[in-house]
Amino acid sequence: MARATPSSSESLAPASFDGDHALAAGQSTLLRLARGTVLHLRGGEISIEDAPTLWADHCWPQPMRLRAGESWVVPRSGWWRIDGRPSRDGLGRFSLRR
Template sequence: MQSDLNDTSTVVPLLAGQCLRLRVAAGTVLHAGAGELELAGPPQWLAETCYVPRRRLRAGDTWTVPARGWLTLSASRAGALSITDPPGWLPRLQAWLALSWRRTGPARQPESRQIPDSAPESL
């Protein structure tokens, strides 16, 4: 039986003109399986100015994200993008927590009870 913890790759189909925003970790690998994609980000500081690098991925191109942050993906032609999380303990922990949350569901609601009075009033 395959474990969900080892599956850190996702394939995202994009239609022509479609735009997608993703939050990615440093070391994430993006691979354009088909089509043509334009990437913007992650934003960086350059000489006290916010700079957003732009690049183009054509079918078969691969790019490794140098820093964590937000990416904007735009498809100029319909295609597919494969996103592979970087190896490490944090993505595996997040996947494990998400998996255990799906299995158990949300926590039960607390039930209300009366608080006992430690010093009852004497009349």
């Protein structure tokens, strides 16, 4: 019985995480995002940085901080760590759109 396997380009492509997400202060998620994906923060506060495996390229990792109403466009495909930060608005609610 033959088994179908994805082509190598399919397995390396970033997963689609389009939709709404929420992180409480202290929570983290690691997402593989495609270049050009737009992250829009609808409430709360989050920080975004390269995944830890990429830190070897940096002297000191500098997370980018987003506050409610701000947007960010993913500059390159890869793994990104998103952390929820303390905020008066509570949860860091964000959406991802390709």
